[in-house]
Amino acid sequence: MASVAAKVMSTVSAPYGVLLTAAQLAEKIADIKSADTCDCSVFAFLSEVSPKLQQSFIDEMGVHKDAVIAVAGKFSDLAGYKLPLAI
Template sequence: MVQVASKILGTVNAPYDADLSACQLAAAISDIEVAQFVMGPAFSFFSEVSPHLQTSFVSELELPYDKVQVVAKHFQTLCPFPLALVA
């Protein structure tokens, strides 16, 4: 999990000068209320991280897939290109 998380955290934190941990990112991508406070990194997870790494992260952190999809679907309404975890 460390390799997956470090790849993802570098991608989602850097553009926003954020410092989210894997647990904080997990909360943001699986709870729409948390995502509202860290929209940049949460959106970056769904739009900048490869679908393979997204599913690995979700699986390894044992996140409820249906809750992750709720957040992904919210971001899809704001995005003109398809997001992998919406389907």
């Protein structure tokens, strides 16, 4: 696992006891259903991982950034504050 993915996964998985792979997280951050179900791992990625590391992870995992922006926007609405990737 690359260092970017390892850093992201330690931030997202460890505190919440969520067991998922970097590939699974990559799928979740681009799936609007993650906001509908209030997925804690996706919210942790969007709120606790630095914006620079978020972008590196998105690039490294080949995730469509527009999809992540849509998910971030929905989570921002739910949280009541703007997340870095929300537009």
